[in-house]
Amino acid sequence: MPSPSISIEALRKQFGSTLAVDDLSFAVRPGSVTGFLGPNGAGKTTTLRVLLGLVKPSAGRATIDGQVYRELEHPTRKVGAVLEGANFHPGRTAANHLRVVAAAGRLDRGRIDEMLSLVGLTEFGGKRVQGYSLGMKQRLGIAAALLGDPEVLILDEPANGLDPEGIRWLRGFLRALAREGRTVLVSSHVLTEMSQTVDDVIVIGRGRLIAHAPLDQLVGEATGAVRVRTPDGDRLETLLKGHGKSPQRVSADVLLVADASSEEIGVICAAERIVLYELVSEVLSLEEVFFKLTASTELGA
Amino acid sequence: MHLVAAELLKLRTTRLWWALTVSLVALTLLGGILTVVFSGDVPGFELSSEFAQRNLFGAGGNSRLFALVLGIIAMAGEYRQGTITPTFLAHPRRSEVVLAKGLAYGCAGLALGVVTSVVAAGVAYGGLALRGVDVVLPTGEILSLLGGSTGAAALFGVIGVGVGALVPNQIVAVVAALVEQLVVEPLLFNFFPEQGRFLMGGAASILSGAPGPGATLSWWVATVVLAGWCAALLLGGVAITERKDVT
Numbered sequence: 001m002p003s004p005s006i007s008i009e010a011l012r013k014q015f016g017s018t019l020a021v022d023d024l025s026f027a028v029r030p031g032s033v034t035g036f037l038g039p040n041g042a043g044k045t046t047t048l049r050v051l052l053g054l055v056k057p058s059a060g061r062a063t064i065d066g067q068v069y070r071e072l073e074h075p076t077r078k079v080g081a082v083l084e085g086a087n088f089h090p091g092r093t094a095a096n097h098l099r100v101v102a103a104a105g106r107l108d109r110g111r112i113d114e115m116l117s118l119v120g121l122t123e124f125g126g127k128r129v130q131g132y133s134l135g136m137k138q139r140l141g142i143a144a145a146l147l148g149d150p151e152v153l154i155l156d157e158p159a160n161g162l163d164p165e166g167i168r169w170l171r172g173f174l175r176a177l178a179r180e181g182r183t184v185l186v187s188s189h190v191l192t193e194m195s196q197t198v199d200d201v202i203v204i205g206r207g208r209l210i211a212h213a214p215l216d217q218l219v220g221e222a223t224g225a226v227r228v229r230t231p232d233g234d235r236l237e238t239l240l241k242g243h244g245k246s247p248q249r250v251s252a253d254v255l256l257v258a259d260a261s262s263e264e265i266g267v268i269c270a271a272e273r274i275v276l277y278e279l280v281s282e283v284l285s286l287e288e289v290f291f292k293l294t295a296s297t298e299l300g301a
Numbered sequence: 302m303h304l305v306a307a308e309l310l311k312l313r314t315t316r317l318w319w320a321l322t323v324s325l326v327a328l329t330l331l332g333g334i335l336t337v338v339f340s341g342d343v344p345g346f347e348l349s350s351e352f353a354q355r356n357l358f359g360a361g362g363n364s365r366l367f368a369l370v371l372g373i374i375a376m377a378g379e380y381r382q383g384t385i386t387p388t389f390l391a392h393p394r395r396s397e398v399v400l401a402k403g404l405a406y407g408c409a410g411l412a413l414g415v416v417t418s419v420v421a422a423g424v425a426y427g428g429l430a431l432r433g434v435d436v437v438l439p440t441g442e443i444l445s446l447l448g449g450s451t452g453a454a455a456l457f458g459v460i461g462v463g464v465g466a467l468v469p470n471q472i473v474a475v476v477a478a479l480v481e482q483l484v485v486e487p488l489l490f491n492f493f494p495e496q497g498r499f500l501m502g503g504a505a506s507i508l509s510g511a512p513g514p515g516a517t518l519s520w521w522v523a524t525v526v527l528a529g530w531c532a533a534l535l536l537g538g539v540a541i542t543e544r545k546d547v548t
Contacts, residue, residue, distance in 0.1 A: 045548075049546075052390060054546070055546040056544075072393070075393055076391050085383050085386075086382065087386045087387050088383070091316055092311075096314035100310050100311050101391060103307035104303070104392055105392070144387060
């Protein structure tokens with residue numbers, strides 16, 4: 001595995017009395033798309049802004065190839081960032097915005113037209129940003145981020161404001177960038193949005209790391225409960241408890257069992273001649289996996 | 302230097318400078334023309350008086366307030382529009398960004414001052430010639446009026462950047478600066494001229510030839526005083542900017 005290009009080490013950030021990021025550590029490897037997931041307010045944007053030198057950490061550090069952002073000699077040639085919010089002057093045209101970015105970062109101005117066409121804004125390059133839709137602004141943000149041909153790309157909620165066609169375009173685009181060996185870190189509060197794009201997933205909640213794993217593994221581990229419907233609810237409950245399981249009584253004839261497979265329950269019922277109306281292993285959707293992972297932090301547990 | 306170039310590119314790619322220049326020129330033209338047309342026969346105030354001619358040649362004194370507003374909007378406006386994020390991403394050493402901005406808007410203020418002084422001088426010479434009135438002000442004083450208001454405009458461009466960095470809320474910064482310049486300082490200058498001449502507006506009005514009653518400074522002391530204000534506000538702005546979390 002290549003050495004990580006993004007490294008977050010024991011990062012903590014306090015805004016007044018609010019702890020936005022709490023002892024967070026993770027590393028991101030090049031050549032892959034890493035999803036940075038968590039509910040709104042989990043600390044994703046703060047973490048990314050610390051990484052980009054915009055917010056000062058209270059403790060710990062965030063580095064790109066071992067250097068904090070402010071130490072990078074040509075930051076916009078190394079790292080491209082697409083952050084949320086209005087980052088454009090409404091009265092400036094898209095092409096002029098890119099000219100400003102190029103001038104300030106000493107980037108090749110020859111790439112401006114190329115980038116505008118890459119994100120499909122060629123015919124709007126001369127238009128003032130105030131007339132742009134949210135999706136067009138996202139595309140302009142991506143063009144600006146790629147102007148310096150960076151090895152590392154960081155995107156904060158890039159799917160916001162994109163229509164389904166735009167999201168599909170973004171997915172293909174991010175995958176292509178990762179295939180070129182670049183590092184792509186993309187945050188989202190909606191897992192399904194990114195599920196077809198990311199290789200690795202980092203989940204945070206309340207500023208803390210909840211999970212960091214390849215996507216397949218995360219989904220594989222998070223299996224659902226088994227739902228049983230039987231006229232013999234009382235007897236099955238007692239039996240399962242006798243087997244060391246912890247069934248949950250949903251109603252008179254329905255039990256949910258989280259710690260037994262449907263096979264185990266089927267065998268027990270057959271041996272005890274318990275009539276079954278339903279025996280369903282509930283498969284969790286990605287969204288439910290995500291919810292399950294983050295629910296406890298959201299409830300303040 | 303590429304940062305100064307980037308700042309000037311930012312300035313040229315929105316319409317603010319255009320709007321400010323046009324209104325400043327219009328204001329200077331209007332003030333000059335009104336003076337030429339309506340100067341009456343009141344002794345000491347007629348067009349042939351030094352007083353009226355000092356008003357005509359000093360009409361460029363307005364340019365410093367426009368330069369101040371331009372500088373404030375250049376800095377605080379980046380927070381307002383969110384462009385501060387790409388600005389600091391492109392160049393994370395923030396103090397250099399603020400200093401480059403100060404330099405760029407010193408130049409922009411200088412340009413505003415030059416344009417205004419040219420317009421003021423044009424109206425003055427043209428108006429006096431049309432009315433058949435002789436120029437009574439010595440040439441040296443005319444040059445110091447025009448040059449002083451131009452220099453004040455350049456320094457006020459820098460001051461604007463400092464103020465905008467110290468008070469990143471653009472509307473608050475613009476309103477506070479204008480109230481300070483147009484209300485607070487004139488009052489202080491009138492009641493305490495001895496101290497008031499060391500204020501920004503006090504020194505600047507001495508520099509551009511419209512001192513209040515009593516106190517005055519030589520032009521070079523006024524320049525040093527103004528430059529001191531520039532440095533203090535800009536460095537204060539740098540300190541605030543370095544510390545700020547850009548969220």
